[in-house]
Amino acid sequence: MRKYLPHLLFSFIIFTFTIMVSRSFRVGQIPNGNVNQCANCHVSPGGGGARTAFGETVRTGFLQNSNVVWGPDLASIDSDNDGFTNGEELQDPNGEWIGGAIGNPALVTNPGDPNSVPNPTSVENIGAIVSSYKLNNNYPNPFNPTTNISFNLPEASDVKIDVFNSLGQKVSTVVNKAYGPGAFSVKWNANDDYGSSLTSGMYIYRMTATSGFSGKQFVDSRRMLLVK
Numbered sequence: 622m623r624k625y626l627p628h629l630l631f632s633f634i635i636f637t638f639t640i641m642v643s644r645s646f647r648v649g650q651i652p653n654g655n656v657n658q659c660a661n662c663h664v665s666p667g668g669g670g671a672r673t674a675f676g677e678t679v680r681t682g683f684l685q686n687s688n689v690v691w692g693p694d695l696a697s698i699d700s701d702n703d704g705f706t707n708g709e710e711l712q713d714p715n716g717e718w719i720g721g722a723i724g725n726p727a728l729v730t731n732p733g734d735p736n737s738v739p740n741p742t743s744v745e746n747i748g749a750i751v752s753s754y755k756l757n758n759n760y761p762n763p764f765n766p767t768t769n770i771s772f773n774l775p776e777a778s779d780v781k782i783d784v785f786n787s788l789g790q791k792v793s794t795v796v797n798k799a800y801g802p803g804a805f806s807v808k809w810n811a812n813d814d815y816g817s818s819l820t821s822g823m824y825i826y827r828m829t830a831t832s833g834f835s836g837k838q839f840v841d842s843r844r845m846l847l848v849k
């Protein structure tokens with residue numbers, strides 16, 4: 622037995638080395654992969670074993686010769702079903718990354734962990750011409766953990782949307798910036814201003830829009846229900 626020992630030891634070292642190299646190798650095959658390291662794809666932060674939802678997506682459809690095929694297709698999937706695509710979570714929403722630095726690493730979240738979601742929210746212009754101010758019902762509602770809040774601005778305005786809990790305490794500022802005229806949709810992930818997820822309950826969101834021209838103010842608020 623003893624004469625096999627060096628042999629076994631040698632095989633073990635090669636095996637471990639191969640695993641380490643292949644893992645760190647793959648971490649470098651997705652944008653900002655170094656932020657979450659092995660935890661992007663594996664439940665155990667040290668890597669190996671059971672895969673996260675993102676790891677499963679990669680394993681079942683985006684490996685070529687053991688290399689990760691990053692691109693618009695993988696970027697557009699929301700593997701962990703938290704309301705944000707893999708690309709949004711890894712700071713490359715369109716899947717354009719081909720190596721090197723991209724986006725803001727400080728805003729990267731884990732595409733394999735539904736409890737790791739971007740904060741602050743993303744806002745998109747949904748491209749309609751509108752004639753009056755309006756705050757719409759959030760969708761979906763009830764929601765868990767993300768919902769969309771949409772609003773109309775007939776002219777350029779400073780927009781602030783705050784969320785209050787049932788005690789009337791402000792828990793989150795969803796947006797606070799200037800917009801041109803149009804229809805917009807904001808994704809909110811039920812995190813407070815410190816990045817902690819809020820508990821189930823009724824929340825109120827309030828929009829204050831101040832016209833950049835006349836200074837005229839539009840204020841409206843609505844209720845939404847977070848159910849976990």
Ligand SMILES: [Ca+2]
Nearest residue numbers: 699701703705
């Ligand atoms: Ca996601």
Ligand SMILES: [Ca+2]
Nearest residue numbers: 731732734737
């Ligand atoms: Ca996530």
